[in-house]
Amino acid sequence: MSGHNESILREPLITGDNITYAKITDDILGPVENKPNKAWWIGFTFASLGALLWVCAVSYTFWTGIGAWGLNKTVGWAWDITGFVWWVGIGHAGTLISAVLLLFRQNWRNSINRSAEAMTIFAVICAATYVVSHMGRPWLAYWVLPLPNQFGSLWVNFNSPLVWDMFAISTYFSVSLLFWYTGLLPDIATIRDRATGMRKKIYTIFSFGWTGSVKTWQRFEAVSLILAGIATPLVLSVHTIVSMDFATSVIPGWHTTIFPPYFVAGAIFSGFAMVQTLLLVARKVLGLENYITMFHIESMNKIILLTGSIVGVAYLTEFFIAWYSGSEYEQYTFLNRFIGPYWWAGCMMYGCNVLMTQLMWFKKIRTNIRLSWCLSIVVNIGMWFERFVIIVLSLHRDYLPSSWAMFYPTWVDVSVFVGSIGLFFTLFLLFLRVLPSIAIAEVKLLLKTSSEQAKMQQIKSGHENKEYVAEYIESLEKFDSVKQEDYAKL
């Protein structure tokens, strides 16, 4: 399997010396097999308080109806759909990392795919709760399904993007869950075979009797590849359909053909920002610096830069088309984003998403952990405002000036949103405690070819081109987990 060495020019994916297969297992299972540290408890306390707030706010909404929110007859969709699209978009990075990067053979995905997929699942859960609670009568949520009924049968309207969305989101959630869980089986088996007592019993049930025999692995790899192949168009279709919820309407600012690619790029953009937000903290708190290296951080920042720029081009196209269409309603909607009462939301959207991400062109900023983290938060805020601007700004000033209105969120709106963040972090923190946050088996695959120690041996063997070695050593300078003095001698 490692009959040939990887090119010395490629940066290492696992840093540190004396990394063995056993050490990989120990390092990754550290947080699962030991008692949580103080940082985890502090995070969990805040997150679970947020989740509690969410439970209260959603229950209150169910009890009183969506009159509890700040909606009015002009603005009939506001924070609910903003939150829904925001969360679904965040979810997309997980599938992108696990599926698209697998098809492109990007080995660096191996150490970040597990937690990114977990993030996908939790984000889609948050999004789905918005869909159910904005229905007004959530106990009739099953009406979106094409079930035989006593009204005719009167079926759902298959021409409606909202029905497509129901199929898309539920397929996306269940397929992501399947993909994630199948990938987890070998790692759950690793925990099982190290555990004793009650823990062993529990992990035995969840490991499905995994053994790691040749045939199991062979089929596992085939299944992973096919799942990646079908999850790739799936993830693109999901946000395409989400964008069609708007694009098939006749509201100025929504009625644009550019929406599907624009929303997909925006989804990947915000999703990678959330992965960055989570992993920059997790790698430090869980001590996983050797597996989630500066190379991973920089690569993700490059994807944020690319997708942020695609989103920027989409914004420009929208403005051009609004002007070029000659439709005064269309033109007014886009002007209103800067000169209307919501000018500050427009500035947040364009400023955070387009201007701030352009800083990523500088290598110093891309490889600075604190700045990367701050920028990832900026992107998250910017993408929330993007959805707010698209949804509320197109609605609040409609065709009839006498019905123009503003949207003011109530405490319930705010609590549902803040609470959903709490719910998300509660689920993520629990995930870190009970399941390995890095795909152990997949990282082990990299040890003999792409680790720093394997490359060190290559250099020491003396067969490598001197210029290439010099370039490789230079590329290591940005790594915070590499001992630079080892290379000074060479």
Place this chain on the structure above:
Amino acid sequence: MSNIKYILGSFGDPDEMMHGIDKLQENNISIFDVYTPMPIHGIEAKLGIKRSRIDIAAFCFGITGTCAAFALIYFCAVIDWKVNIGGKPSFAFPDFIPIMFELTVLFCAFGMVLTYYASTHLFPGRAPRVMDLRATNDRFVIAIDAKENVAHLEIDSLLKGAGALEVKYNERKYISYE
């Protein structure tokens, strides 16, 4: 000696394990199975394991999903209850495509993964049939049926010669039942 059921060669390195398989096969010793903590590329060819046909199953499930979605929408929207939307035709095929695509993916994913679980005997609560507990951690284990291959000393020296860190003689097939 007679109580020994399986001989396990436990390697610390996948390349040495592959070398061990070569050595055993050169000496006509049949290998029962190999347990590894990660997928080993090229091992199927060496052990003569046929390619997985799960991709064919996946395709069939996917096509079933496409047809099921089309049948459902066609029945509901065209046959059973036509909704007059501005006099437009009820058989609006382009509108059917998103759901047909989603159900193709859904059927394909669930059908394939459930086939995988069924064919590999994976299900919740199944007792793990593990021969060496470290095979999911840091050891690459070759299992040899001790009843079929009686030259135990030869196997021992072949495995150790190839770099096995440990050779175990198990009197029970699966140690995880304890």
